[in-house]
Amino acid sequence: MPSGRGGHLATLTRHTLERFYAEVGLIESAITQADSLPEGDPKTRILANAARKFERLGPQLGILHIVVSRYRQAIDRSDVPVGLQHLVGVLMADVLITPGDPLINLDPDDNYSTVDLVDLLDRILDRGLGAKSEYTKPHPIAFNVPALDPANALLSPLLAHEVAHSAVNQKLLAELRNKDSGRTEQLLLSHLQKSGLDLTSQAAIEWAERFFGWCSELLCDAVALALCGPSFAWAFAAYLPPSTVAALNTHPPLRDRMAFHLAGLDLLGWTPLMSVHSPGVLAWMRNVSANPALTNSAEEAFLREAVEQLRAEIFQVAMDHVSYRLEPGDFERVADEAIVGLRAGIPWVEIGDSVLSTWQLVLAGWCASFAERGDAEISLVDASNDAQYNALLVKALEMSSVVLAWRGDGNATA
Amino acid sequence: MATLLREDIEARLAEPDLAKRLVIAPLLDKARQIGAGSVDLRLGSEFLEVPRQDNAHIDPFEDRELKQISGAPDRRFYVPLGDRFVLHPGQFMLGSTLEFLAIPDDVAGQVLSRSSWGRLGLLVATAVAVQPGFRGVLTLELVNAGSVPIVLRPGLRVAQLQLWRGDGATAHPYRSGGKYDAPLGPQSNRLVWEVDERKTLNRITALMHAREPVDSATAPLDDAQPTS
Numbered sequence: 001m002p003s004g005r006g007g008h009l010a011t012l013t014r015h016t017l018e019r020f021y022a023e024v025g026l027i028e029s030a031i032t033q034a035d036s037l038p039e040g041d042p043k044t045r046i047l048a049n050a051a052r053k054f055e056r057l058g059p060q061l062g063i064l065h066i067v068v069s070r071y072r073q074a075i076d077r078s079d080v081p082v083g084l085q086h087l088v089g090v091l092m093a094d095v096l097i098t099p100g101d102p103l104i105n106l107d108p109d110d111n112y113s114t115v116d117l118v119d120l121l122d123r124i125l126d127r128g129l130g131a132k133s134e135y136t137k138p139h140p141i142a143f144n145v146p147a148l149d150p151a152n153a154l155l156s157p158l159l160a161h162e163v164a165h166s167a168v169n170q171k172l173l174a175e176l177r178n179k180d181s182g183r184t185e186q187l188l189l190s191h192l193q194k195s196g197l198d199l200t201s202q203a204a205i206e207w208a209e210r211f212f213g214w215c216s217e218l219l220c221d222a223v224a225l226a227l228c229g230p231s232f233a234w235a236f237a238a239y240l241p242p243s244t245v246a247a248l249n250t251h252p253p254l255r256d257r258m259a260f261h262l263a264g265l266d267l268l269g270w271t272p273l274m275s276v277h278s279p280g281v282l283a284w285m286r287n288v289s290a291n292p293a294l295t296n297s298a299e300e301a302f303l304r305e306a307v308e309q310l311r312a313e314i315f316q317v318a319m320d321h322v323s324y325r326l327e328p329g330d331f332e333r334v335a336d337e338a339i340v341g342l343r344a345g346i347p348w349v350e351i352g353d354s355v356l357s358t359w360q361l362v363l364a365g366w367c368a369s370f371a372e373r374g375d376a377e378i379s380l381v382d383a384s385n386d387a388q389y390n391a392l393l394v395k396a397l398e399m400s401s402v403v404l405a406w407r408g409d410g411n412a413t414a
Numbered sequence: 415m416a417t418l419l420r421e422d423i424e425a426r427l428a429e430p431d432l433a434k435r436l437v438i439a440p441l442l443d444k445a446r447q448i449g450a451g452s453v454d455l456r457l458g459s460e461f462l463e464v465p466r467q468d469n470a471h472i473d474p475f476e477d478r479e480l481k482q483i484s485g486a487p488d489r490r491f492y493v494p495l496g497d498r499f500v501l502h503p504g505q506f507m508l509g510s511t512l513e514f515l516a517i518p519d520d521v522a523g524q525v526l527s528r529s530s531w532g533r534l535g536l537l538v539a540t541a542v543a544v545q546p547g548f549r550g551v552l553t554l555e556l557v558n559a560g561s562v563p564i565v566l567r568p569g570l571r572v573a574q575l576q577l578w579r580g581d582g583a584t585a586h587p588y589r590s591g592g593k594y595d596a597p598l599g600p601q602s603n604r605l606v607w608e609v610d611e612r613k614t615l616n617r618i619t620a621l622m623h624a625r626e627p628v629d630s631a632t633a634p635l636d637d638a639q640p641t642s
Contacts, residue, residue: 348514349439392596405495
């Protein structure tokens with residue numbers, strides 16, 4: 001099987017089964033030891049303990065079976081367009097810390113998300129399996145994409161956010177905490193005191209947990225913005241319209257995130273381009289994100305201020321991490337011709353000597369769509385709902401991969 | 415009509431006016447692909463496999479939807495560049511060109527199998543006409559007419575495109591009235607779309623096979639009118 005097609009799920013399964021065999025070996029040893037003992041309490045206890053451990057293996061094995069049966073159809077799948085396969089390969093290369101092997105999962109129950117199956121099995125099986133050895137092969141990463149709309153190129157930047165979770169969990173959140181230098185704790189104490197609380201209170205634990213949850217989400221957003229530029233902010237606004245006012249939860253409110261996106265894009269130098277290609281959408285985003293209040297609670301005030309305090313560090317950690325960053329200057333050099341091609345319905349990817357990259361194409365797709373449909377917030381939804389237009393973009397992504405592979409600048413699938 | 419030669423093709427590819435430009439994208443190896451009077455086209459990554467079926471026959475003019483006639487839906491699958499698949503003896507499959515074409519309104523063309531493949535038993539295209547104004551990838555009919563399995567890989571140069579320039583641009587380019595609006599992969603049979611002609615032929619058949627003389631004005635299936 002060619003690399004990068006999910007075959008490492010079989011490797012991980014074998015590795016996990018080895019852990020079961022090891023556990024069974026320990027149980028057998030215990031039984032052998034018990035057999036050598038005279039009848040009595042110690043023998044009974046050892047045998048009872050061995051029986052309990054053995055019974056626990058059944059459900060644990062069931063979990064492994066669920067994971068394997070859920071994702072096995074995604075191995076070496078041939079029913080998704082090559083352009084989408086290429087996009088997933090690009091994300092694996094640009095975002096993941098440890099090498100990964102993608103499983104494109106079209107299960108209708110799933111929405112945009114990614115799951116590192118090594119982490120998943122470790123998390124679940126560590127409760128029941130004693131023996132553990134490090135898994136050193138490429139991690140099978142499930143890319144869950146909506147089954148009814150698997151090849152939506154304009155919404156694909158959402159996958160950049162999702163795949164970033166793996167890197168955030170492994171490394172980036174810890175890096176952010178190192179840069180914090182106790183500032184957040186001081187701020188937390190200050191806000192708690194205003195409410196008559198201190199750092200030993202339950203609220204302190206809950207607020208801190210929520211803060212790190214928000215930081216994780218914003219780190220993923222920052223990675224996606226660095227990779228995809230404005231395309232991520234537009235995809236996000238199209239997929240999660242910020243009109244819903246929600247209670248505080250593990251994710252920052254949508255309007256706060258939109259404000260974060262605008263600040264990040266400004267930092268990355270994208271505001272002039274957005275002013276040219278989508279002034280109406282830009283004005284709408286600014287207007288919506290300027291009014292983010294939810295509950296006016298003390299916790300909300302703390303969270304918002306704490307995030308604001310660390311905003312520059314969040315972007316710095318994200319930008320330092322990605323191996324490829326979409327640059328406004330590079331895009332502007334090819335933008336006009338790329339947009340003309342897409343508006344004409346032609347997926348050309350060679351502009352002079354340059355080959356349009358994955359995220360340049362997606363961004364050109366958004367810009368061409370604004371030029372065709374008009375520059376209003378409803379255009380975001382209309383564009384992402386246009387299956388034919390998205391199919392054209394996916395074809396362009398395929399052609400980009402083909403030309404790069406032919407020139408020796410990349411390979412076709414990863 | 416004049417055949418476009420290499421110099422004409424290169425000039426058309428570089429035409430500044432997009433409406434008049436010949437687009438063949440991507441053209442991975444321009445020097446090798448553009449011949450004296452044709453352009454080699456490569457095998458794309460998307461395929462349609464027509465499954466074997468147990469129907470006695472396929473009659474596209476039966477008064478049923480073609481999908482019902484064929485029994486099982488075609489299977490669409492993708493093979494990335496660098497991967498391969500096997501076409502077995504007697505197997506029929508639809509593929510498409512790697513290249514996306516935009517044909518100017520004053521140019522027509524024809525896609526042919528490359529002879530070197532034909533001599534191995536692989537039929538790729540049966541002189542497929544390319545209409546002025548066409549945009550999209552071209553569907554290729556892949557048949558292994560030999561007796562040995564053939565390994566195919568996307569990116570192989572399997573077909574060639576010959577082009578002719580008309581005296582002027584057509585007022586009815588393909589994109590405005592054709593069946594395939596910018597196809598991006600192989601297209602399956604669309605005979606079912608030709609409802610008017612099907613009804614007309616069915617009406618004639620009914621008249622020919624009637625036991626009693628039939629008044630054509632009241633014959634069944636006489637609601638079809640020739641398309642304008």
